[in-house]
Amino acid sequence: EQLIYSVYAYPDEAPVAMLYFNNGSGLLGNNGTANITVSLRTMEPFRLTRLNHGNVRGVCALLVISPPQLRCLSINNITNDTFIVPFNNVSLGARGDVPAAGLTRVIRVYWFNNADNAEIASTALYVPAATGLSYSSQQAPPSAGPAPNNPCQICQMCLNSLSPVAGLLLRNSSVLNGQIAFAQQAQAAITSLATITNTTLGGLRTFLNYSLSNIEVANVAARTGFLCNFAGLCPANITNLCTNLTVSRVNGSGTLTGRLDGCTVEGISAGTPAYQQWNDSCRTDANCPGSTYQCFQQPPSVGTDYYFRVGGAFSFESCYATGRCVRYCDLTSTNDTLSQMNYGTKACNISGTPDCASDEYCAAAPAATCRVWVCEPNTQALVRGNCPAAICQPMNLGLVSAILSDDGRSVNITLNAQAKSTPQISCSRIFEANSLTMVGGTAAVCQVEDTLLTVNLGPGATLLVNTTLNLTSSGSALVWKMNNSRPFSGFVKVESCANCSRPLALVSGPSAIAQPCDTGSTSTSRVQSLEIDATSSRDPSGRSLQSVVWTVLNAPGGSNSNSSAALQAAVDRTNSLATSRQRLMLTMSSSEVSDLEIAPGYSLQVTLTSWLGTTTSAVFNFSKTAATTKPVIKITGLPVQTFLIRTGIRASATVTVSCAGKALNWMWAGQDGPAVALLTGTATNSQQIYIPGPVSSVAHGQSLTFRVSGSYRDAERGIEPSTSDITFTAVGSDPVVRLTGPSGDWPDNASLVFNATTSSDPDVVGTSIQQVLSFKWECSLRDDDNTPCFVNAIRGDMLSVPGVWSIPPGLLAVDKWHVIKVTVSKAAATGVAPLESSASITIRPRSTAQAFPRGTLSRVCSLLGCAGLHSTDMPLALSLQLDDAARNATVTWSCEDIPALNSTALVGGTGTVRRVAIPASVLPSTLSEITITATMDLNGVQGVAKLTVGMNSAPFCG
Missing domain, CATH: 2.60.40.10 (Immunoglobulins)
Known part of the structure; x- marks a missing residue:
């Protein structure tokens, strides 16, 4: 066989490379297929800094065969100055003195940079022949027909050809009709694509015939990115190289630009999910028929197959976790909700045998707080049932046990009955004075959920094992859930943690x-x-x-x-x-x-x-x-440290032992790809390095390793420098949540739209990195009287626009305070929990039968806007914008967590604008958020505006 290769490169600074096949042993022609490797080795000593100088981030090799194969590697995958690029099942053609027609094989190599993925190419041509290996001089690259110039263009052409065809399978017609239309147009598209890329794509034709017959299970035929990946035209590892792929949306509403995605119809990230509903399968509640069904994540069956396997974007398995549509009353979650809401309503007989526990007695049910709910089978909705005339009630409301958490930061106290759920409040509303001091004073935060009281100890806590905690005897916020007039009382001894x-x-x-x-x-x-x-x-x-x-x-x-x-x-x-x-x-x-x-x-x-x-x-x-002839050096601090992405990386080396009067040479180098990239453009020949923030190219939890070398400037040749390594782990910033929407009293006939899309990632603000945030919505009732937020499967729309929850009129209970909460999260490095932040809005739908004064509360900040959290060392200023009809209303201010608000706050404003300034001295220093209430009174009719403000407390050093 003969291997004829030519190597060329452009622009001038591009690495020039030699190509070796099968580790230098060459290729053996045959009539079948073989696995081969291409070794790409530079002609000169390889220097990663040389690549980084040109912002080169990877290399791709395209084997133009039938079907073509494209393999891409990042600069991290270099060993001994060489990239090893594997190709599988390559047809090498037959032996012979004359190359067989159509069997010319061309390998092109492309270097890609960060700016525009420009081609910097080296090319080799393999022609089956009877002679052995020979080498040619440098020459222009051989022609491979009308193939595209680089892998991004190849992938783009494939997406252009197949995405309109894949969209046929997502029409509202039956799957079978979609298959027929798809089969007819797919073959025409493949023929055209094969001509453009100078390949046959026979394997793709065969695969599509198979996938169409199994479309109900994985729906791969509707996934353009997956099809182009299978054909070898869009390899998965170009996802980070080709960032500006563009295709038309399948619904005709504009175009998409982004990265390759194997799970969407268009083949582009943020495209249309390639999901085809079949029978009772579903991804979300929107796939289910009306309010009587909900999507339950239990795999539906398709013959003997199940939707139970979920793979990656380029796997043969389903991209999406699917479930089945279940009637609302049959959902496990519905029955769990009913059990929780009806807890403590066990009926008993006052005049006969009570049938209560030994520590309970039978008494008349509290009319104001007793609630019993059932799921009505005809409407498939929760409805209020009749509360028993008498229920079993605890004889005494007290404390069962108190156990330190394993990390010693909190105490978990078990109650003998369900208490009224309470968000984070100061523990001063639960414990008497001495006990309050032991748990950290007013800085201690308490939270109540069902039968658990959690005490988060304050910075100055003096609590020890075997000390006794006493509940307050007056005005306690710890009360029985069924009757808020009955407080818990007593004391409990603190036990040691189970696994300290x-x-x-x-x-x-x-x-x-x-x-x-x-x-x-x-x-x-x-x-x-x-x-x-x-x-x-x-x-x-x-x-x-x-x-x-x-x-x-x-x-x-x-x-x-x-x-x-x-x-x-x-x-x-x-x-x-x-x-x-x-x-x-x-x-x-x-x-x-x-x-x-x-x-x-x-x-x-x-x-x-x-x-x-x-x-x-x-x-x-x-x-x-x-x-020794070299100094002893060390990087200051531990060998493993952390850094804040938003502030950057600082490292400094020190000399442990040296010769007086001798000057040192210093040099810093990255020991992994990301670290090497970060040092590009940074001064590395001093005793310190500084990489300014935000270091947006790394993710929370990602590790980077640097090495510093130090040697005497007059050191003899051949003496290796002293070195010291340090590994930094990136610490990201929590997302900044900005939640807007109606709050306080709101007309019950008006739609509700809550919007968190202006939330941001501080680590990428002001950079070219696109932020990727996810949103989770929750609803709860503040009144805690067992009324559910929603009585059936309809919960409005939180899917159409990520970060927006739209709730139509009539879904939320009238005259009940609802808490709408959004949790915004951003991804982290593999194996690291994502970073999350939350914000909430409190709202009460009110009947419009009688007009009530309305207003909107907001923070007053500088011209630069409000920070995500308010610093507790600064006064908190709020503004109430009244509706014009309420301009003459009297306004009073209150906050459960600031009892002294009225006596300390500065109140002002007239007409439709009212203001309040709360001194920093009265702001809670340990609560994560507080809610300010403005009560408007107009001619005896009241209206309420509320605003929940996240708090940012100063750190404490013990």
Whole structure:
């Protein structure tokens, strides 16, 4: 066989490469297929910095055969200056002196940059022949027919050809009719596409015939991106390279521009989901018939197959988790809701045998709060039933147990009956004065849900195991759910956590120290002090560590040696420091370091004890070496650190041991692809590096590793520099939630639209990175009288526009306070939980039979707008915009979490604008949010406006 190849490159700075087949062994012609590998090796010593200088981020190799194969690799996939590109099932053609017609094989290689995916190509031509390997000189690339110039263009052409055809399967007609239309037009489209790309695409024709007969299960025939991927024209790994693919929407409403997506009809991200409903299958409630059904995530059957497997965008399995439409009353969630709402309404007989538990008694049901709900089978909706005349009620409302959480940050108190659910409130409304002090004073936050009272301890908490907590005897917010006039009372002893967390011990320092200069050197030896740092260690509860103790584990020469004495002196001095925080840093003076013998095996241990009584230890080992011709350096801090994406990365190297008067050369380098890319354009030849934020190219939880090298400027050739590595883990910012919509009293005949689309990701604001946020909506009733937000499967529309929830009139209960909550989240690195933030609006639909004063509350901020959260060290200013009809209303202000609001706030404004300024001194410092209420009174008729403000408290250092 003969391998004829040519290599060319443009622009001028592009890497020039050689191509090797099957690791240099060449190709063996045959009449079948074979797996081959192409090794792409640079003609010159490979330098990642050279690639990054041109913003090159990857390489693609296109094998123009039938069907074509395209493989793309990022610059991270380089080993020994070589990219290994695999191709599978390649037809190499027959042996012979003359190349068989149509069997010319062309391999093109493309480098892609961040700006425009411009082609920087190297090309090789393989022609089956009888001779062995031979090489040609550099020449222009051979022609491969009218094929597109680069992989993005190839993929674009495939999407253009197949996306209109795939859309035929999503019409409202039957699946079979769609199959017929698809089959007719698909073959014509494939023939045209094969001509454009100079391929036969025979495999795609065969695959489509199969997929059409199985369309009910996976619907792959309607997924354009998947089809082009299967044909080899749109490989999955060009998703990040080709960012501006463009196709028309299947419904004809404009065009889409974005990345390749194997789950949409158009083949572009944010396109039409390629989902075909079959029988009772569904993805959302909108796929189910009316308000009597809801989509239940239990796989529907299709013969003997099930919609139970969900694969990736380019897998043969379904892209979407599907369920089946179930009648609302038959849903497990509906029955769970009924059980929860009807809890505590067990009927009993006052005059006969009560049939109540031993700690209960039979009494008349509280008429004001007793609610019983049932699911009506005809309407498939929740309706209120008749409450029993008498129900079993607890004899005493008290506390059962109190157990510390494993991390020591909270106490979980179990109640003997269901309490009125309470969002985050100050614990001053639940505990008496002494107990309040123990849990952290007014900074402690309490939350009640059913039979659980959670106490989140304040920063100054002094609570210990076996101490007693007492409930307040007057005005308690902890009351029985069925009768709010009955408060809980009593006391409980705090038990230890079941599996108490141990402190985290982290120790860093140089792994080796050395006498830096040869004894014959004219330079003066300079031995610096040695710091062994455990300051990054911490108690899981956030409190100060109970104790920190250092111990000498080993010193060469034995316990009576100078080395042992030097170590012990440093240990004793550190252990005698006043506070545990001070004892986290052990320092050896330069004279003590000089007393250490040249030997390996030095070992120290630090033991930490938390306030929970748990302990943990960490061992630090180091050695002292003989005189060396290079300095000893170390990056400041632990070898594993975190950085905030929004503020950037800072790292600094220090010299542990060096020769006096000798200058050093410094050089920083990335040890992985993302780290290399971040150093592009950054000064790397100093003792420090700074990469300014936001570092939007990395995700929360992603790790980056850097290495610093240090050497004497006059070092002899061949002497390797000293190095130190550090790994940074990115810490992202929580999304900033901005929720708008009607609040307070609202006409019951008006639609409700809640909008969170202006929420943002602080880590990408002001950059070219597109933010990707997801939204989750919830509704609950603040009155806690067991009235559900919705009585059937209809909940409005929260799917048509991500981040918007539209609720038509009549769905929410009149005269009930509803809390609409949105949780905004953004993705993180693989295996890391996404970052989330929430905001809420409180609204009460009211009958329009009688007019009531209305107004809208909003924050008053600077010209730059309001931050997502209000800082508690700043006054909170609010403005109430009254409707013109309510301009003469009297306005009063209140807040459950600020009892002194009326006596401390500054109130002003006239006409339709009223204002209030709440001093920072009365703002709760530990609550995540507060709700301000403005009550408007006009001629004896009241209306209410409410605003929930997220709070940002200053950090606490214990």
